[in-house]
Amino acid sequence: MRSRSLRFWIVTAATIFTMAVTASLGVWQLGRAAHKQALQEQITQSGQLPAWTGRDLLQAPDLESALHRPVTLSGHWVQGASVFLDNRQMNGRVGFFLLTPLRIEGSERAVLVQRGWVPRDFTDRSRVPAIDTPEHEVHIEGRLAPSPGKLYQLGPAGTGPIRQNVDIPGLSQEWGIPLLVVSVVQTGEASDGLQRDWPRVTADVYKHHGYAFQWFGLCALAGVLYVWFQFISPRRKHPIHGSEAR
Numbered sequence: 001m002r003s004r005s006l007r008f009w010i011v012t013a014a015t016i017f018t019m020a021v022t023a024s025l026g027v028w029q030l031g032r033a034a035h036k037q038a039l040q041e042q043i044t045q046s047g048q049l050p051a052w053t054g055r056d057l058l059q060a061p062d063l064e065s066a067l068h069r070p071v072t073l074s075g076h077w078v079q080g081a082s083v084f085l086d087n088r089q090m091n092g093r094v095g096f097f098l099l100t101p102l103r104i105e106g107s108e109r110a111v112l113v114q115r116g117w118v119p120r121d122f123t124d125r126s127r128v129p130a131i132d133t134p135e136h137e138v139h140i141e142g143r144l145a146p147s148p149g150k151l152y153q154l155g156p157a158g159t160g161p162i163r164q165n166v167d168i169p170g171l172s173q174e175w176g177i178p179l180l181v182v183s184v185v186q187t188g189e190a191s192d193g194l195q196r197d198w199p200r201v202t203a204d205v206y207k208h209h210g211y212a213f214q215w216f217g218l219c220a221l222a223g224v225l226y227v228w229f230q231f232i233s234p235r236r237k238h239p240i241h242g243s244e245a246r
Contacts, residue, residue: 026215033208116194
């Protein structure tokens with residue numbers, strides 16, 4: 001039997017390495033999918049829990065563990081403290097998310113409310129829409145959410161009514177208001193002219209399943225190409241005859 005060439009062993013080692021790496025990446029993506037699936041189940045379960053009131057929010061020891069839970073709050077909007085987040089989309093349109101702190105009834109503490117979406121004036125990009133922010137006590141429905149998501153930003157954050165990004169500790173210091181560490185995404189009727197067609201909160205489980213399929217596919221492809229070019233193709237080019245013709 002002829003000894004294998006150096007090229008054969010180099011290709012073999014490279015194939016084993018490639019298959020090991022791609023297979024491990026596929027397993028890692030499956031692990032990520034399992035983690036996201038557990039997170040999705042937690043989000044669904046939290047959304048089905050009884051709604052918290054303002055008193056529940058103030059007494060909760062760990063608000064971040066209660067994300068996505070429904071709430072029904074009463075309180076007063078903090079006048080003059082609204083912020084419009086720029087370049088936010090809803091139903092494929094670009095506009096603002098309006099954020100206003102709500103001072104919880106019976107407390108000096110407030111929670112940042114993501115009140116809804118409104119289109120912007122593209123003829124005057126510095127103009128903000130007039131949204132009714134009543135001074136009397138209001139009652140809102142919503143769900144607990146993290147601080148508003150951030151977009152890529154050039155330069156430092158501004159301090160005007162229109163901003164690209166905000167963070168709750170920064171707003172609390174700027175306004176001199178003790179804000180809770182979480183925000184509330186307002187739901188329910190939109191008589192104030194704001195749209196509240198918020199996207200469903202998902203954990204992107206299927207994305208990781210897709211990535212895992214791609215990595216396992218590459219692993220299988222590497223194995224198939226190895227067998228074809230190292231064993232099958234050479235034999236097709238140089239067939240071995242079992243006996244000589246008489």
